[in-house]
Amino acid sequence: MPSAPPNPDSLPNASKIFPMQSFDPTPSFYKNHFGLQVFPNSLNSSGAVPETATFLFWSRIMNAFQITRCAGLACLFLLAPLSVSAQVSKFTLPSETPGILDKIYSFDLDGATEAAQHMQQEQPDHPLGFLLEAEAMWWRTWCTSADFRFGMTDARRRPKLESDRRYLELSTRALSLAEAHIKQSESAEMQFYAGMADASLVRLYALRAENRNAARSGVRAREHLLRAKVLDPDLADADFGLGLYNYYVDTLSAIAKILRFFMGIPGGSKQDGVRLLEHAIAQGVLTPNVARFYLALNLHRYDQQYEKALNVLGPLVEKYPANPLFQLARGDLYAKLGRKQQALVCYRTASALPVQNVECRAHVQELVRASIASLGLK
Numbered sequence: 001m002p003s004a005p006p007n008p009d010s011l012p013n014a015s016k017i018f019p020m021q022s023f024d025p026t027p028s029f030y031k032n033h034f035g036l037q038v039f040p041n042s043l044n045s046s047g048a049v050p051e052t053a054t055f056l057f058w059s060r061i062m063n064a065f066q067i068t069r070c071a072g073l074a075c076l077f078l079l080a081p082l083s084v085s086a087q088v089s090k091f092t093l094p095s096e097t098p099g100i101l102d103k104i105y106s107f108d109l110d111g112a113t114e115a116a117q118h119m120q121q122e123q124p125d126h127p128l129g130f131l132l133e134a135e136a137m138w139w140r141t142w143c144t145s146a147d148f149r150f151g152m153t154d155a156r157r158r159p160k161l162e163s164d165r166r167y168l169e170l171s172t173r174a175l176s177l178a179e180a181h182i183k184q185s186e187s188a189e190m191q192f193y194a195g196m197a198d199a200s201l202v203r204l205y206a207l208r209a210e211n212r213n214a215a216r217s218g219v220r221a222r223e224h225l226l227r228a229k230v231l232d233p234d235l236a237d238a239d240f241g242l243g244l245y246n247y248y249v250d251t252l253s254a255i256a257k258i259l260r261f262f263m264g265i266p267g268g269s270k271q272d273g274v275r276l277l278e279h280a281i282a283q284g285v286l287t288p289n290v291a292r293f294y295l296a297l298n299l300h301r302y303d304q305q306y307e308k309a310l311n312v313l314g315p316l317v318e319k320y321p322a323n324p325l326f327q328l329a330r331g332d333l334y335a336k337l338g339r340k341q342q343a344l345v346c347y348r349t350a351s352a353l354p355v356q357n358v359e360c361r362a363h364v365q366e367l368v369r370a371s372i373a374s375l376g377l378k
Helices: 027-038 051-075 097-105 109-122 128-145 164-184 188-207 211-231 236-249 254-262 270-283 288-301 306-319 324-336 340-352 358-375
Strands: 146-149 152-155
Touching: 097 109, 097 128, 109 128, 128 146, 128 152, 128 164, 128 188, 128 324, 128 358, 146 358, 152 288, 152 324, 164 188, 188 211, 188 236, 211 236, 236 270, 236 288, 270 288, 288 306, 288 324, 306 324, 324 340, 324 358, 340 358
Parallel strands: none
Antiparallel strands: 146 152
């Protein structure tokens, strides 16, 4: 989403964020890599880059970086296990996993948290229990952070909150456990969990506009996922994250793609991204439903393919009708298609659902009011 350029004093060192390629924002770098076409007359008589040119440079860098972070990293790594398919799984899943997942996506977040904490007690060395509790917390965070703009509900930006501490502790704990397993005996499963844990950090950092932290965790998450695919090329769940990366990188503007090239960020293809997401939906064990949700959102947000998005989202809403966020997403698509009465039904359904958390329930009501108002019905 468009946002104001960041304060240049708070911007990260790109060589630390993208260690795969050195980066030196000095006058020689400006001349050799960007030239005066990008920054005409930007050097003063001493050869130094004045403050205004530096700010312009970093604004353009961060414009691309923020898009990549929010879309190609943050949304790339919104990895969250959902329902377990009937396929033979290469993951060693605790037996209670399906029940916890159903609670999360049925929006019984309190019940899911309690069950996840029980899993942590039963298997304190397994990262999944900590990731599942973080997942339950994330959907409550998404609910209370979302707003209705551009004809759709989405969680875009909010400040730091004290309640974030528990979420960060859970994600960090899951990461340390997964990495400990990797050191003892590397597996695609633990590389995947490590990627999920770093991804959990990314999405909160991105929501709070912490560019440096989001980038660092995002790069680590991507490395873990790619390593998981090396160890197990058939790991369709990793295709969810890699699919989103391909999709979002291909949505960058021309200047952002130029900066992506010089900063060493791998390219992507939207077509490949959709294909990988569809593969995760069809063959994944942990991510089919989350892949379905974000594919639908992206088809709505970026491609305006409302009918296709509605078809992708439909099975998820039918499976979890008690999730108000899924109802709002379907209502938004109906509205874009001009089916206002069907949109109204979805919005009213979301409003009537018994959301447990008081803050989330109140926020859903606000979102519903804004959504219904946008329909312009008398």
